[in-house]
Amino acid sequence: MSALVLAEHDNSALSPATLNAVAAALAISQDVDLIVAGSECSAVVTAAGAVAGVRTVLHADAAHYAHALAENLAPLIVAVADGYEHVLAAATTTGKNVMPRVAALLDVAQISDIIGVEDHETFMRPIYAGNVIATVRSSDATKVITVRTTGFDAVADTGGSAAVETVEALADSGLSQFVGEELTKSDRPELTAADIIVSGGRGVGSSENFAIIEALADKLGAAVGASRAAVDAGYVPNDYQVGQTGKVVAPGLYIAIGISGAIQHLAGMKDSKVIVAINKDEEAPIFGVADYGLVGDLFKEVPAMVEALGD
Amino acid sequence: MKILVAVKRAIDYNVKARPKSDGSGVDLANVKMSMNPFDEIAVEEAIRIQEAGNASETIAVSVGPKQCQETLRTAMAMGVDRGVLVETDEDVQPLAVAKLIKAVIDKEQPELVILGKQAIDDDSNQTGQMLAALLGWPQGTFACGVALADGKLEVRREIDGGIQTINLTMPAVVTADLRLNEPRYVKLPNIMKAKKKPLDVLAPAELGIDVTPRLTLVKVAEPPAREGGVKVEDVQQLIDKLRNEAKVI
Numbered sequence: 241m242s243a244l245v246l247a248e249h250d251n252s253a254l255s256p257a258t259l260n261a262v263a264a265a266l267a268i269s270q271d272v273d274l275i276v277a278g279s280e281c282s283a284v285v286t287a288a289g290a291v292a293g294v295r296t297v298l299h300a301d302a303a304h305y306a307h308a309l310a311e312n313l314a315p316l317i318v319a320v321a322d323g324y325e326h327v328l329a330a331a332t333t334t335g336k337n338v339m340p341r342v343a344a345l346l347d348v349a350q351i352s353d354i355i356g357v358e359d360h361e362t363f364m365r366p367i368y369a370g371n372v373i374a375t376v377r378s379s380d381a382t383k384v385i386t387v388r389t390t391g392f393d394a395v396a397d398t399g400g401s402a403a404v405e406t407v408e409a410l411a412d413s414g415l416s417q418f419v420g421e422e423l424t425k426s427d428r429p430e431l432t433a434a435d436i437i438v439s440g441g442r443g444v445g446s447s448e449n450f451a452i453i454e455a456l457a458d459k460l461g462a463a464v465g466a467s468r469a470a471v472d473a474g475y476v477p478n479d480y481q482v483g484q485t486g487k488v489v490a491p492g493l494y495i496a497i498g499i500s501g502a503i504q505h506l507a508g509m510k511d512s513k514v515i516v517a518i519n520k521d522e523e524a525p526i527f528g529v530a531d532y533g534l535v536g537d538l539f540k541e542v543p544a545m546v547e548a549l550g551d
Numbered sequence: 552m553k554i555l556v557a558v559k560r561a562i563d564y565n566v567k568a569r570p571k572s573d574g575s576g577v578d579l580a581n582v583k584m585s586m587n588p589f590d591e592i593a594v595e596e597a598i599r600i601q602e603a604g605n606a607s608e609t610i611a612v613s614v615g616p617k618q619c620q621e622t623l624r625t626a627m628a629m630g631v632d633r634g635v636l637v638e639t640d641e642d643v644q645p646l647a648v649a650k651l652i653k654a655v656i657d658k659e660q661p662e663l664v665i666l667g668k669q670a671i672d673d674d675s676n677q678t679g680q681m682l683a684a685l686l687g688w689p690q691g692t693f694a695c696g697v698a699l700a701d702g703k704l705e706v707r708r709e710i711d712g713g714i715q716t717i718n719l720t721m722p723a724v725v726t727a728d729l730r731l732n733e734p735r736y737v738k739l740p741n742i743m744k745a746k747k748k749p750l751d752v753l754a755p756a757e758l759g760i761d762v763t764p765r766l767t768l769v770k771v772a773e774p775p776a777r778e779g780g781v782k783v784e785d786v787q788q789l790i791d792k793l794r795n796e797a798k799v800i
Contacts, residue, residue: 309717310690311690314684332711333711338680340676340677340678341684343646343681344646344649344680344682344685345684347646349645349765349766350675350677351766352674352677366674367568367673367674368562368568368671368674369568369674370774371567372568372570372771372774373771373772373773375769376767376768377766377767378765378766379766413689414720415720416690416718417718418715418716418717419716419717421712421714421715422714424713432711436799436800478695479709479710479712479713484674485668485669485729487711513799514793515777515780529779530779531781532780532781532789532793534785534786534789535782541786544786545789545790548786548787
């Protein structure tokens with residue numbers, strides 16, 4: 241009973257989310273392999289081989305694997321899936337894109353976004369925006385799984401000494417083609433990996449005003465997040481969104497500013513260790529989940545907080 | 552070009568779901584149901600492509616109980632030409648839904664299929680990708696922009712780091728993310744008109760599809776409750792609590 245995990249990467253570095261997916265795999269099986277498909281990605285293969293607990297790294301290299309296009313990646317995973325009872329990936333936009341395609345090609349169900357493992361065929365996953373936790377049992381021979389990264393502590397990225405096996409690349413499907421990417425560049429920590437997150441909502445009012453949120457984030461060495469309302473209003477890019485359909489985060493400290501606390505936003509952050517809410521509406525639902533609530537005008541309170549934090 | 556959109560009847564997005572007291576499932580008795588919000592965006596996109604003169608016909612398909620006819624009527628009131636319901640009272644899971652929609656596609660031969668990226672009830676985020684796999688078509692998931700040019704489909708996708716643009720051959724499957732468009736409000740005269748639009752009802756058996764669930768629901772439970780905490784007086788007190796009580800800064 242062995243497990244295969246899809247390594248996520250940009251051809252130069254292994255994505256931290258992969259370490260959480262490996263942790264979930266190790267909770268199911270002792271024998272965990274990673275598959276690295278990319279283009280000129282030997283640095284990723286080296287990094288994957290060093291991940292604690294990994295047995296073998298399967299490496300497929302071809303120009304058409306450079307951008308993890310589902311049409312090329314899914315058949316490759318299917319081609320090597322024989323002999324694995326579990327095939328896993330982190331529930332990132334890459335994992336969510338590729339894995340259901342793998343499952344359908346194998347004619348099996350996918351178990352999405354697991355947060356717990358009961359046994360080799362039984363898993364826990366949030367449904368209805370995290371208001372209900374379902375325990376589901378799979379009757380399929382192969383279990384295709386995506387892993388909610390906040391549900392499993394990352395394994396160490398050092399200490400492993402996996403063997404590397406080369407896997408033959410399949411032909412380019414010709415169905416899809418990478419055109420380009422506009423990635424948000426930031427010196428701040430990555431949202432899903434940050435210890436502290438400062439998030440702004442509709443109450444922030446404008447793109448310019450988000451500087452207030454960013455000033456506090458920089459003071460705390462935090463990542464910046466946002467509610468759907470703030471993203472829809474164009475204050476910040478889409479990849480800032482925390483919530484049911486955006487990113488799911490669980491930092492040590494989450495500071496929600498000008499965020500009312502819709503069900504969909506709470507779904508993305510309510511597993512944070514400590515939650516702070518700053519909102520002028522004392523009836524806002526966000527106070528119902530906040531450990532510390534401050535009722536007040538964010539334009540006054542947040543700059544005051546930056547100042548009070550000093551150097 | 553024909554466009555097919557898939558729509559799901561799901562819990563209304565304003566309603567907070569709760570487990571039944573015996574943990575056997577989610578309590579949906581007397582709960583308001585609506586079209587899954589992401590599917591509304593899919594419907595809107597199909598109509599806009601048609602209004603721009605790039606589609607000859609738009610068809611909405613739904614899989615589920617009889618009441619899904621209401622969801623299809625909503626799609627038709629928004630502007631879709633006709634509806635197809637694959638009626639079943641079974642617990643149809645994403646793989647089965649994808650197979651049923653594929654069977655409808657085999658009959659209807661659309662060149663573009665648009666679905667919501669996920670349903671807000673089971674939060675699976677699978678059906679579009681599975682459908683594309685079964686059809687052997689490319690997939691433009693989590694789309695925030697769709698453009699037709701020279702027989703190809705350019706899709707802008709919301710990814711974790713920002714936006715990715717890909718080109719797909721046609722026919723193709725697209726799944727809609729939140730910012731693809733803003734769905735229109737349905738006007739009363741259009742609701743009346745929608746009642747006269749054709750709506751076919753099919754059974755899974757007619758389509759030759761086995762919908763037996765692959766996942767068994769063992770139980771459902773509420774997540775660990777989070778207690779509301781305290782209100783602080785001012786910023787000084789907040790910082791003091793974060794430093795000395797919670798010890799997080």
